Amino acid sequence: MVKNMVLKPWKKLGSRKAADLKLFRARWDKLENPRTGQAMERLVLETPDWVNVVPVTTDGEVVLVHQYRFGIEALSVEIPGGLIDPGEDSEAAARRELAEETGFTGGDWQYLGMVEPNPAFHNNDCHHWLAWDVIKTQEPVLDAGEDILVQTVSFDKIRQMISSGELKHVLALSALSRVKAIWQKM
Incomplete structure (x- = not known):
């Protein structure tokens, strides 16, 4: 246990751009370690904020998406989400991503x-x-780099998918952990 310890912020001594990678812009920050005084470079990936949504249908089922993820070279089970566009707020982005990826719209929204x-x-x-x-009001409108299967599942099935490791996307797990209705029957 840490008692009465205060960490000081690292002083930024400079930055240099590294690469523009479409979804990310890489930069190297030169920082000074406040503990040692030593200067070092650290990589930072600049990217717009992201959003995801736990959509629950009028039948009480959660809308999930299955899609191939290039980083893990495998299919991933997730909730709808994506990048927030410039000038867009997070709720508008969540509504847009839900409609684009699944065709579901409407509902009562809560941050x-x-x-x-x-x-x-x-x-x-x-x-x-x-x-x-x-509710499902349209067909999904997928980007060229997307191929998504939409599935609706019960709260019981969500808990089972998490327990079994079938649903393991950390940002989906973080959002799902905040929905009390999913966990009330446990």
């Missing part, structure tokens, strides 16, 4: 808070939303 996806080297936040009583 669940935000998390820092990887503060070691990402500079963005991920905002979580809950949408009750969504």
Whole structure:
């Protein structure tokens, strides 16, 4: 246990751009360690904030998406989400992503808070939303790099998928952990 310890912020001595990687812009920050005084470079990946949504249908089922993820070279089970566009607020982005990825819209929306996806080297936040009583009103409108299977499952099935490791996307787990209705029957 740490008692009465105060960490000091690291002083930024400079930055230099590294690469523009479409979804990320890499930069190297030169920082001074306040404990040692030593200067060192650290990689930062600049990216817009992200958003995801836990959509619950009028039948009380959660809308999930299955999609191939290039980083893990495998299919991933997730909740709908994506990048927040410039000038867009997180709720508008969540509504847009839900409609684009699943075709579900409407509902009663509640902000669940935000998390820092990887503060070691990402500079963005991920905002979580809950949408009750969504309905299918359109066909999904997928980007060229997307191929998504939409599934609706009960709260019991969500808990089972988490317990078995089938649903393991950390940002989805973070959002789902904030929806009390999913966990009330446990």
